[in-house]
Amino acid sequence: MSDAADPPVDDVATKPDEDALGAFASGVETTVDFPLQVEGLHKSFGGITAVDGASFEVEAGSLTGLIGPNGAGKSTTFNLITGVLKPDAGTVTFNGEDITGEEPHEIANRGMVRTFQIARELSDMTVLENMMLAPKHQRGEELWRSVMPGVRDDVREQEEELLERVWEVLDFFDIAHIAEEYAGNLSGGQRKLLEMARALLTDPDMLLLDEPFAGVNPTLEKKLLKHVHELREQGYTFLLVEHDMDLIMNNCEHVIVLHQGKVLTEGTPDDIRSNEEVIEAYLGGNV
Amino acid sequence: MSVRDDLAARMPGGDAGLIVFVLVSAYLLYILAGIGLGYDLRGQLNSIATLTFYIGVFAMLSLALNLHWGYTGLFNIGIVGFMAVGVYVMALVSKPVFVPGGAAQVGGLGLPLWVGILAGMLAAALLGLVVALPALRLRADYLAIVTIAMSEIVRFSFLSGELQQFSVLGNTVGFGGGSGLILDFVPPLQALFQSVGLWGVYLGFVDAFQVIVPTNPKPVVDGIVYGLLLLGFVSAFYWLLKRTGESPFGRVLKAIREDEDVANALGKDTDKFKIKSFMLGCALMGLAGILWLIPQGAVTPNFFRPRVTFFIWIALIIGGAGSNTGSVLGGAVFAAVLYQGPRYFQNLVSAVFPNLGSPAGFGQAIGPLISQLDPVPLLLYTVDSIRQLQLVVMGLVLIWLMHNRPDGLLGHRKETASVISLSRPKTMATDGGSVEGGDDE
Secondary structure: OOOOOOOOOOHHHOOOOHHHHHHHHHHOHHHHHOOEEEEEEEEEEOOEEEEEEEEEEEOOOOEEEEEOOOOOOHHHHHHHHOOOOOOOEEEEEEOOEEOOOOOHHHHHHOOEEEOOOOOOOOOOOEHHHHHHHOOOOOHHHOHHHHHOOOHHHHHHHHHHHHHHHHHHHHHHOOOHHHOOOEHHHOOHHHHHHHHHHHHHOOOOOEEEEEOOOOOOOHHHHHHHHHHHHHHHHOOOEEEEEOOOHHHHHHHOOEEEEEEOOEEEEEEOHHHHHOOHHHHHHHHOOOO | OOOOOOOHHHOOOHHHHHHHHHHHHHHHHHHHHHHHOOOOHHHHHHHHHHHHHHHHHHHHHHHHHHHHHHHOOOOOOOHHHHHHHHHHHHHHHHOOOOOOOOOOOOEOOOOOHHHHHHHHHHHHHHHHHHHHHHHOOOOHHHHHHHHHHHHHHHHHHHHOOOOOOEEEOOEEEOOOHHHOEEOOOOOHHHHHHHHOOOHHHHHHHHHHHHHOOOOOOHHHHHHHHHHHHHHHHHHHHHHHHHHHHOOHHHHHHHHHHHOHHHHHHOOOOHHHHHHHHHHHHHHHHHHHHHHHHHHHOEEOHHHOOHHHHHHHHHHHHHHOOOOHHHHHHHHHHHHHHHHOHHHHHHHHHHHHOOOOOOOOOHHHHHHHHHHHOOOHHHHHHHHHOOOOOHHHHHHHHHHHHHHHOOOOOOOOOOOOOOOOOOOOOOOOOOOHHHOOOOOOO
């Protein structure tokens, strides 16, 4: 299908603040290599311990997979990192700064943005409105700027700049032809594309994708993966939550296996594949 | 679905055409009713002024509610509380200083009217903040519970003897308790025209009006001019809220309505946006309350019963939540048909058929239906009590709307939330990216 023709790889998705990231290099050594560090994360709901001291790091520019059987605590870990849930104990560090317990919007503004397991498009808004929402620090988000005559022209100017970027990203993801549609009318796959495109427009350093391939047909899966790989080559860091082992094994260079709220093991796909414990965890051998 | 296919699409001039059509028909109906009731010119002008007044207040209030519910998805059923606070604070600030032996039981601070109006709006906005801070952190429906409780707390506070009279800066002021407050300051129109130095011109105009209304034309002219002033305020509300909605700010509000978690995950501080939107809407509700009650000359707490809140909700639902144009239309239709309509209808029926002989009580009305299957007395009784049945009529209309036009009279209308048109900029080439698209899925 679309694999034949390469989509235009232009400067759309090039990372604007690679330099900023580079600046960290001189300061703190570890932050460059591992923008995301999770240390002893713990969360329980009532009597059930969902995450029980998980610790791991995600390397800059990598495509890291987080896998585990159902109930291993993947989604909870994800929510703890992105601020949707607050951990009972442990720390989350992003780009060298402690972000434990921050609000989701604060974390997103630091450059770590997430997508949702079930694509959550804003159905009564068009694809274009969905996309225009995403960019950070829009002048017109201040009410008075949007309303005041004169000042509104500044807002208009920025809107025009943003609009161009939005269309470029729409082209990049091959969804320009549905730009005027209400997001609620899109197919499941188009929603996934929209969600990734929208996340990208926030100018993140790192994208956290929560089961982006769940319920996606193989053609679209290939397409999404192609986009992920292209973006990774441009310097974005990815953390991918999946329970499809094969998909993770074939695409990630580093895999973290969660089991019963703890990191069971981590390593390259080959390490993981040959790991007895992992096989046991997945097959429920320890029951 | 063809029933729902737009009224507006079949109307020359689209939405604007529909609004003009609705307004013109409403005025025509009222003039015809006036003729039927045997009104003279003065009566006709008064009836038109009253209609304009109610169209104005309901359009303003449903615009403000549209910001809360239509744009941000905030379920505010305490509108009347914000109106009350607006009016009472305005009165406190602008009523003349207390003089013993005067007509008023209590005085005010004696500041100019515009200061009072601003203070009233500010107070309503601050009350909005106080209500929103705890409620917005909870699940959405809690805001509804908190707001309606607040509006009743406000009403009972103004009813209470404790606040009837107190002292501020050595002035005896107060809210008058159950007996209410006299709004004994310079009439608003006079204050307005005096502030721009046109009061003399206005009085000259009133005198010239004697050609049309020979005796005492001032109340008639005042009524009409005040109605026009309200329509001016409606336009201002519309302008403000259209700009608010069609902007990055409005885009975030829309996203909050659709899915707050998504907006949050994209780095928007949704609590802040919700509070701003809520406070702005509350300030506008305060202003609308002030404009509604100023010409009445007095205010009592029991005006601010929750039913007024639900009137405004019905107006918004008629017009269609989410659309500013629809809000204005809904306000107009509600005022003309559901709010004022039953009274005119009843008067008209008794004027045209003076000897209808409606039964005096429900028993006499229902009796013949049961004993002789004669529905006429019940019918007559219903027509005769249509004013008392106003709320029932509103309920029926609401049910019909929910079934047949849940998106309101204008149908599904969504104004794009951006400052500019979002079509592909002309400077950009349509490149290959989209050409081989269409194969998603």
